[in-house]
Amino acid sequence: MEGGARVTVKAVVIIAGDNNVRGSLQFIQDPSGITHVKGKITGLSPGLHGFHIHALGDTTNGCNSTGATF
Numbered sequence: 174m175e176g177g178a179r180v181t182v183k184a185v186v187i188i189a190g191d192n193n194v195r196g197s198l199q200f201i202q203d204p205s206g207i208t209h210v211k212g213k214i215t216g217l218s219p220g221l222h223g224f225h226i227h228a229l230g231d232t233t234n235g236c237n238s239t240g241a242t243f
């Protein structure tokens with residue numbers, strides 16, 4: 174960040190789609206640069222699951238317009 178100012182940065186995602194999976198997640202990057210992810214997701218089948226994060230929230234062309242993956 175220009176000038177070296179350190180601030181807390183937050184983002185929120187609301188999860189909803191064509192199936193029963195629902196939820197919301199908060200991403201909170203503290204001034205040290207560490208990002209904490211917390212929230213709740215329901216409707217998943219039992220077992221392990223993963224997720225990935227795209228650079229853009231533009232879904233006008235499906236996943237093709239969501240940019241790079243972190």
Ligand SMILES: *[C@@H]1O[C@H](CO)[C@@H](O)[C@H](O)[C@H]1NC(C)=O
Nearest residue numbers: 232233234235236237238239
């Ligand atoms: C996304 O890109 C792939 C590969 O070019 C293409 O086959 C697919 O139809 C595209 N999807 C959409 C929703 O445009």
